[in-house]
Amino acid sequence: MRRNERRHAPSAEADSRVLFDAIGADAAAERAAQCSVPREGGWRPGARWARNERAQVEAAIEALPAHRRPPQRELGRVSEAARPVFRPAEERVAPPAPLRELARRTEAAEPLFRPGTRGWDGADLQAAIDGLPAHQRPSYQELSRKSEVVGSPFRPMPPDEGARVAMPPLQFPGEDAPNKRGRGVGKRDRYRNEARLPRRSARDGHGGEAGYVAPPNLAQLALMPSVQFPGEGPHPDNHGKSEPTAPTYGQGRFFQTGRTLGSVVARVCRDGDAAAFPELAAEPPLVTARKAGPRVELAAVNACARSLGLVPGMALTMARAQVPGLEVRAADPEGDAAELRVLAELIARRWAPNVAISDADGLFIDLTGVAHLHGGEERFARRLVRLLARHGVGARVAIADTPGAAWALARFGTEPDCVSLLKARQHGQLGQLPVAALRLDGAALDLLARLGIARIGQLLDLPRAPLVRRFGRAITLRIDQLTGRAPEPLDPVEPPERILVEQRFAEPIATPVAIEHWLRDLMARLAVALAQAGQGARAVELVAARVDGVPQQLRLGFARPTRDAAHMLRLALRRIEEIEPGYGIDALALRVRRADPLGPEPLSPELAGRTEPDLAPLVDTLANRIGLERLWRMAPIESDVPERAVACVPPLDPPARAAAALKRDDVRRLDGGAPDHPWQPRWPRPARLLRRPEPVHHVMAELPDQPPRRFTWRGVIHRVVRAEGPERIAGEWWRRPAERHAVRDYFRVEDEQGRRFWLYRRGDGVRPETGDLSWHLHAR
């Protein structure tokens, strides 16, 4: 129609305009019928349609499938104005008329509730807080926050859960300016020596250029949008604008996010999918990504993501653009291969003896002579699928009489069911599968596609000799493997055999002497078996089968793989009292639960030239008594804070790798001296440290840097005779922001009897934000 219009444009413009309008009306009607989301303006709460037909809008949102609903961020805006709590202010300042029409709920970007400001007296705060709607009440953290200098700088302040502090009524930031102005600017702060200056903001021109502090426009405050992205959006400090010169809202913009409706709602989605896969609503889209060359692409997608149009091989950035709420994990091919191997071993142990790994995600299982044990081939397949589903693995099983046919059917079968069965010698059914089901390489597939051969059936009809001439033997081999004329042996996975040595007795034994004797014998045999397998035991289980059928188990663990029969025997004998023979023991078995490969060992460490002794047997012995968690070594950490200068590491650590060599032009090469040990003796440290520094009382000390003359600790008065200090240790601002200004001044003092103490004072005595000048004892 448009083409017709152009031709007739010079002569019949009015007609074309009418036609165009008619088309537009039709399109609008169609859009309104299909999707109730308005095209321009989008989810703009406060819009007239949202205001008036709230219930209908909500019903429409509910009717949408989950993946098409607008994100919660956009939905969270309520289309009604919030009533500001501070009623008198509303009467004081009349809101401008056009702003009121928008009528959006708001919260200012910075918290409106800032407790700890001076000048508040305990009044009807609870009433004020209760007067706020539930979503606007300040959190407990804000309520209980005191000024930072009171709390411990190196530990987080515990919030007062449930403790309602009597606090003054709400005041918006800057609100106290009118109150303060009456008292004068030079009001002294409790912690500062100089007068507290008012906070600089745009209200007073960022530093007083304008010289006029405007009262806050509360009505405007009440009309700010609830969602603020960092660095954007109107702010009460800026007179309601995002920047002083920012443009006003344009048409079709979501609060200056830069996104338009089209990109938000344009998701590739076929309407029929929602019905076919009802579980889509429950599962969020999840993909794994891997790096292939210069770009990151999707390795695997789940069902929900696939229905949204993501396929493996797509670029990750495109996937993210299409599906904003996408969850991405890193692909782990080695882990997947290991787990596939574990699954293969499991199936080989219990289900069918010959299991081979076919691909990165497939297994060949040989059902010869096994299917009847599981009640038939189909039942076997269904049970397998159910087993895997219980472990969260989705599977498709295809049963055929050749591996090639099974591969093709499993991967490219078109039936929606998970299990497909091919009757014997019915290869005609495979004719409909695409040629890719033949496991050919890419070049051959391209060539076949160019030749126009798309189905296996077409390939089967072709004469074989020209195929061999064109493609080599690969295609014909695959065809023969599919039909069964060429053999395809499987390379089965062998489940590892667990080493087990057992001794059965003609008569049950019950005395510890006998048990010890046979244990010695068994340990020797176990050592021989481990040596033959080239392994060392990490976990061994001793199972004593009793006459009455209650087996007694004893588990031994070793830090390093070991074959030493004497060592294992010593550890077992230490715990032999745990075995209760009862009426007698019929059999003793030693089972290796975990083994690691262990090469040949030298007979004694001196012969091997090892200078430092082997501590692994010692660690085993200790760990079998108290557990590995109670064994540790201390490692230095470069930190000034004493509690953080030490880390506990496991006792048998692998040797630390040598530090990477510096580059030739690295500036650290200029430093010729050896690096200081973090525990260098220039800063003396005590031998025992209190976990929590204890406060000391009645401290007499001159500020700012004189050591105390006397103090009282745990009720005992100590008079200080000699002292050294202060050693200033500042908080680590990169760990916790509360430590930014915190400072501890440590003093080493000696009292009149020669006892030495390590005290510190919080704060440097000059600036109040560094500490509250309280004294603590940290160590002796």
Add this chain to the structure above:
Amino acid sequence: MTELESRSVPDTPTIADLRRTVQAIAGENVQAMPTLPFGLDAIDGRLAGNGLRLDALHEVAGEGASWGDDSAAVLFMAGIVARLSGPVLWVVRTRDLFAPGLFQAGLDPRRVIYAEARDDEELLALMEDGLRHRSLCAVLGEARRVSTASTRRLQLSAQGGPAVALLLKQTPRGGGDPFALPSAATTRWRVASAPSAPAPWGGLGPACWRLSCVRQRGGDPFELFVEAPDETGRLALPARLVDRPVAPERAPARAVG
């Protein structure tokens, strides 16, 4: 074996093993017992064997019952172990040892394995395990209630191997003498703090201890003032008090001004 050889500390466990084997073949020689001299004549001259016997149990006690009163004893033990070579096992009841302090007494943290025991019996059993292992150079522990039989067992375990056993006897809660029960230890020490000499720059010099050997096998008890160990773990005699017998303290020096 000459005096020099008997006094030197073995470098590697291999040589110590060989030496011991040769000694065992040649017959026991009292003077060739492995000992660790303190480096101070005032102590070594009064110890039987001219040093601390290395294949024996030694007990050390602090001065008081409150927390931290045995920190001097801890540093004394750390100084002894710092001058040995080899891995160390330190069995504790609570995790309040501060490794930087021990490092500044000469004990490298890479040598020490710490083990936490739940009660005194387990602590002594762990010490015994460590001593039986024969590859450590020292086993340290801190306990409150140790029966005589347990000390006998520790002494026997220590006698076989190259490891020295140092047991810190903590004062029982509520006061009392940590050395109330008899024990089979070779030496018993008590380390108490003493006022230190003021440093020339007006600060704090090295700490001063009153070190007393309360009991030793084959010798007499003695007592003297020493300075705390330096970075290598060696004790020193305080300069001012080197020729002075143990005298009651005078009025304390003037406070820091």
